[in-house]
Amino acid sequence: MNKYLASGLCLLALHTSAQALTLPVSPVTAPEVDSPAIDLNTATTAGSRLNLTALQTPGSVESQTGVQIRERGDVSVQDAISRATGISRTGTPGDGGTSLQARGFTGQGSVMQLYDGNRMYNGMGTSTFPVDTWSVERVDVLRGPASVLYGEGATGAVVNTISKKPFTGDIENRIRLGYGSYDRQQQALDSGGSLTDTLSYRLNLNRLRSNGFIDRGDSASDFVSAALRWQPADNLSFTLAHDYGDQRPQNYFGTPLINGHLHKGLRDKNYNVSNDTQHYNDQWTRLTSEWQISDSVSASNELYYLKNQRRWQNAENYNFSGGQLTRSGFYGIKHNQEQVGDRQTFTFKHTLLGLDSQTVTGVEYNRIRFRLASNSPFDDVLPAGQPIDVNHPASAPFESADPFLPLFVTTTKQFSGFAENRLQLTDQLSLITGIRRDYVHLDRDQLRTGEQSDKTLTGNNWKAGLVFAVTPDTSIYGQYATSTDGISGLISLSPSQQQFDLATAKQTEIGIKQAFWDQRGEWTLAAYHIVKKKLLTDVPGSPGLKQQVGQQSSDGLEASLDLQLPNAWALQANAAIVRAQYDDFSQNVGGVAISRDGNRPVDVPRRTANVWLSKAVTEDIRAGAGVRYVDARYADMANQNELPSYTVVDASVSWKALRNTTVGLQLNNLFDRTYAVSQYNDGQQWILGEPRSFFVTADYTF
Known part of the structure; x- marks a missing residue:
């Protein structure tokens, strides 16, 4: 793969004539009935800060519109994005159910999730924003290292x-009522439009309730997304937005294996305690200003405040041994997190060495x-665990031998400077480069012992890519990029973890993108090689000691196809193959460091594929x-416990019954x-997908 990628890079280059500088504003969208389609000529929000289209970006980018997501019945962003190329779900209640896998790397520490381009720093791996898909305008993905853009x-x-953003024009409203399997209910509102010539708004409310597919599986979710946009001049705008989410998800820690096997008859059983708790509350306030200073200079600033509260109280482990199922792992945990941040960027259109160029810089x-x-x-x-009956698990209250007390508090200060440039070398060839330096200082106070510790970490990342426009509709590209990952959740590193540096990674990627058949079809193909170093690995002969010498790598191919066919048919399809392995890694097993070299990382499938056909x-x-x-996928580093592959079919149909009323039916796991x-x-507990279910919606616009 390395030789192939290296030789491919020599052939590559960039795309298209220089664009006029445009203010990198948030999209101003009309309600979803008028939502524009996304194609290779649409600017991506994940792959660059330069407002580049997918054809102009030397990387694998992909988008889904909110309309597509809701039509397919995807309740969460993670459900929706698992239909993207090469991405699969790995979430559990311990990480808010939001963890993802991409290109052989898993979890919040390696697959970053942003909301409106902003990052929520994860305390101990938990991130539950956004709450649902009702307020989503679109979801963009950049596969491969992105630390040069986002840290x-x-x-x-x-x-x-x-x-969804404020839009100008007459006020329009959409109300949705929904009902489905397991007494699932939805009441939602989407309202937006102009209040005055300079003031517009968007308001989304969504209330979800369900009994769940397991016993005592009740869940509740409430979400509010509100934004007010003031545009005092054509070249200046301010947007104040606030999002609030409160979730009590189905408290399900999986179905235990019996003698190493799954028994389907246990799918609806709940083995948790009677007073179980899983509660997430999030509030996010943002003030965005966008200013087109001149034809060649623009500026953008985002000031934000985030508050998160988390609470768990569960018996999380269920183990079957010697004919007896036991319940253990009585964990009570509470997180409180506040984040204040600001990002300032300037974008310039200029010349460099006599060539057209565009640069974005920021802090x-x-x-x-x-x-x-x-x-x-x-x-x-x-x-030894609390004995419970496999088929009739009796609920009992939470009990622990340890008191619930404050444990530690950390204060993390992060500062970064970054720059990205697009240089038009010829009419067909462009060079995209980027650099970023991150500085992080962490202070930690152990509240029970009074001990204090601190750590300063730095990260330096860069990228360089060429895109060559073979035709206006066909680009080939190559890119080299670096990234850094924490060895654990950055803001919650333990004193022992603070002694280590950030893990480092590098990627080489080549690919081709093409629109064809008079823009009715698009396809992409990408090949990549990633090496991640400085993994924590156990020291042979020294139980409990770790050293930062481990290495993990992955090679893969990804392809996607989008077709608008005759007779109003449409097809979206993608497939990915990845070969991921530990190159240098040891695991402590019973006090002995066992080599896992050559093993596949946990939760990484070799192949994924998705198809959606509509008419x-x-x-x-x-x-x-x-x-x-x-x-x-393997459930353990030894590659002994395996989760089987799965194929799931979903379907949907919608009927515009009246001019302003649409009825929909979604069938999941058909x-x-x-x-x-x-x-x-x-791997002793499998978190199962929802059984066959239906959901009926009625949308009324006025």
Whole structure:
């Protein structure tokens, strides 16, 4: 793969004539009935800060519109993005259910998730924003290292969710009522338009309730997204936005394996305690200003405040041994987090060495306060576990041998400077480069012992890519990029973890993108090689000691196809193959360091594929169906416990019954497959996908 990539780079280069400088404003969109399609000529928000289109970006970028996401019945952004090329779900309740896998790398520490281009720093890996898909305008993905754009924690991919924005024009409203399987209910509102000649707004409300597919699986979610945009001049605008989410998800830690096997009859059983808790509350306020200073200079500033609260109280581990199922792992945890940040950028259109050029420069600052309380060291009242009946698990209250007390508080200060440039070498060839330096200082106070520790980390990243426009509709590209990841959640590093540096990674990628058939079709193909170094690995012969010498790598191919076919048919398809492995890694097993060299990392499938076929049956009726395929994955580093592959079929149909009323039907897991989305407790518990379900919606616009 290395020789192939290196030789391919020599052939590559960039695209298209220099663009006039445009203010990098947030999209001003009309309601979703008028939502524009996204294609290779649409500017991407994840792959660059230069407002480049997919054809102009030397990387693998992909987008989904909010309309597509809601039509397919995807309840969460993670559900939606798992239909993207090469991305699969790995979420568990411990990470808010939002963890993803991309290009052989998993978790919040390697697959970054943004909201309107802003990063929520994750305390101990938890991130639950955005809450649902009702307020989503689109979701953009950049696969591969993105630290040069967004900082530490983006080796596998970055996912940027863009919320619905204020738009100008008459006020329009949409109300949705929904009902489906497991008594699932939805009441939602989307309202927006102009209040005056200079003032516009957008308001989204969404209320979800469900009984869940397991016993005592009730869930509730409330979300508010509000934005007010003031444009006092044609070249100046200010947007004040506030998002609020409160979630109590189905508190499900998986179905235990019995003698190493899944019994389908246990799919609806709940093995948790009677007073279980899983509660997330998020509030995010942002003030964005956008100023077109002149034809060649623009500026943008984003000031934001984020507050997160998390609470867990569960028995998380269920183990079957010697004919007896036991319940253990009584964990009570509470997170409180506040983040204040600001990002200032300037974009310039200029010449460099006599060539057309465009540059964006900026600085970013964040201050994060994170507090943890728990019942650590998490000793159970019954060390051997609480016996429970497999088929009739009796609920019992939470009990722990340790008191629930504050544990530690950290203050993290992050500062970065970054720049990105696009240089038009010829009419067909462009060079895109970028650099970024991150400085992070962490202070930690142990509240029970009074001990203090601190650490300063730095990260330097860069990228260089060429794109060559073979034709106005065909580009080939090559790119080299670096990234940095934390060895754990950056703002919650333990004193022992603070002694280590950031892990480093580098990627080489080549690819081709093409629009064809009079813009009715698009396809992309990419090949990549990633090496990540400085993984923590156990020291042979020294139990408990770790050294930062480990290495992990991945090679892969990714392809996508989008076709607008005759007779109102449409097809979207993608597939990915990845070969990921530990190159240098040891795991402590019973006090002995065991080499895992050559093993595949946990939760990484070799192959994934997605297809969605839709048709406008009449002017008022539209139907679609899709297939999701995820290959088998290992649940442990020894590659002994395996989650089987799965193929799931979903379908939807919508009918415009009246001029302003649309009725929809979504069918998920049409053939009622029993499958594991992810795993917990080293693969002893499988977190199963929802059984066959339906959801009926009625949308009324006025």
